[in-house]
Amino acid sequence: MEDATATSPVVREPAMTDVARLAGVSHQTVSRVLNSHPNVREQTRLRVLAAVKELGYRPNRAARALVTGRSQLIGVIAQNSTLYGPSSLLAAFEIAAARQGFAVSVHRVPELGPASITAAVERHRDERVAGIVVIAPTASADEALAGVPAEVPLVTIDGDPERGAPMVAVDQEHGAHQATKHLLEAGHETVWHISGPPDWFDAAGRIQGWRRALQEAGAEVPPISTGDWTAASGYRAGQMLARMPEVTAVFAANDHQALGALRAMTERGRSVPEQVSIVGFDDVPESAYYSPPLTTVRQDFGAVATTTLDLLLGLMNGAETKGAQPVITPELVRRESVRAPLGD
Amino acid sequence: MEDATATSPVVREPAMTDVARLAGVSHQTVSRVLNSHPNVREQTRLRVLAAVKELGYRPNRAARALVTGRSQLIGVIAQNSTLYGPSSLLAAFEIAAARQGFAVSVHRVPELGPASITAAVERHRDERVAGIVVIAPTASADEALAGVPAEVPLVTIDGDPERGAPMVAVDQEHGAHQATKHLLEAGHETVWHISGPPDWFDAAGRIQGWRRALQEAGAEVPPISTGDWTAASGYRAGQMLARMPEVTAVFAANDHQALGALRAMTERGRSVPEQVSIVGFDDVPESAYYSPPLTTVRQDFGAVATTTLDLLLGLMNGAETKGAQPVITPELVRRESVRAPLGD
């Protein structure tokens, strides 16, 4: 016996029928037990479970996906970047999905153009994913999404609020408004803004919130310095702003830009916060250790992730939440980079 | 037209037989074309391709995975963290895999203990992944890997060099050696070290390199301040070090710890680099904008990613590279946080 099998090189993984044979039931009963269907006698259930354990049986998800047309996989599409926001979000989502028994297949695209987004969606559909999440913070990304068939559950994060599709977003406008108002209340005449790239919805929302706070206070709305989220771009903008004595308060669209601006100010002898106040956005873990520790706005990525998953799960179960767009509210974190202006 | 199809509830996706029928061939020929087998007439090939395009056919990867026992999916296991190194690595790997036609299924584990690693491996094997990559920078992670059956191609990144399993790593020892030597050559008597968590191989390697450089130069080896990669821990260590006038040079195990130390020094009136020189590790994009811009060590994550993928692909194809452990060499980036000590 041993010799006969010894020549067999392939040790096939146990299948459902093997479990069934061992437990003395049909494969269908095994299936029922594994999918926790009702109408299985407790005694049978235990016998099957024992057999599963004895054989070390693990269901073949490919086979299940083939017959059901759905895998227990959620496809995520994200931009290729190590930006703090998107990466944190991705990590949070992976955790949330794992907790619900879903694996996450991530597809990074070089840029968020319609072509690469469409390709990524197709790839995920080939894989028969149960749903798709797109971290689509730019206008170009959002366009491509219009072409995705409605039968694929799809949730966008930080996408275009106007599109009316299921989406989860952080209330950027509110966060920026808080930040700007905080500077204004400290006594500054007005607040200058170093924005993110204009094609990002996040950046646009932050601009809006900043502008609204200014207008509500009757403050002048100065021209915007446009950055690209990097510290380098914040530095360039900061160099310009440092030369203008009337600039006493700056709201940067993220912490790294704020860091660049801070550096530029310091280099030019404009001390922060004595002469210039700065507020960032993101609350990257290091921002508490900048010089000075940075006042900033924190987004709860964990909340975004779980909300997204809930929405997606609802969509998969055919819930009529087509237009749902839950919003997560960010929060101001006060540290030491804001002070009243000297003139006061 | 619209009305006719509107009543049909299920619009089945085209399958291989549909393509075959349209092209006037057998489904097997379609399969051959799609898998670029030889022995298909050019004319037939084109006819099949045209049919594929006309129907918008996309192969069902679940079906293929079922019959071949392998999906075009690579499973990655990583720790739940937004640490710069692991996240950058992950992103780089996803890009590299996509270029080779592989999707990446990511499983984040709360901590790198044997239990969660084993569970993650099982989950990936259920999915019939073609291979597994484990970012296993801690000793606890490495233990769990011993139990994985040999037939699953598995490559470790930054794991235990002693284990002898396929692994890709950055030469931390070399990087730390360079950094320390750089400080020594600037004229410092010795170099103090703020290390990473001791159970991380990266941290251990950096300690070794630091110590070797010191010993080679005949310098005293001061006690280590242990951190946990965060700026906060660097700050705490920095506060201690700032109080000791003999400390003129610090090598921090990563940039964020360096930032924390930098802040502590500044707060205590010890200016960097005039009174104290600091070197970090990682070259996070913002480190060029710290005050002062940080001298650090850059790791090429792209190279780690492509090397890992090559190794894994080799393993999948049955290559006899069981013991391969390619090493990527990091590079010193000189900026402004290092200067000769005052006494000189």
Place this chain on the structure above:
DNA sequence: GCGGTAAATGTTAGCGCTCACTGTTGACGC
């Protein structure tokens, strides 16, 4: 024109699972 060979294509049998059925019990009411 004929066998022989190689190239090109077709046929058949599953992979391991779920779905939609069809049986088989046993408890219960009248």
Place this chain on the structure above:
DNA sequence: GCGTCAACAGTGAGCGCTAACATTTACCGC
């Protein structure tokens, strides 16, 4: 005692694909 119905279990088909083998076609030299 018989029908009824629910609870439980089994049977067979087929999801869409690839592997192995079977068959047809094209082409060559003599």
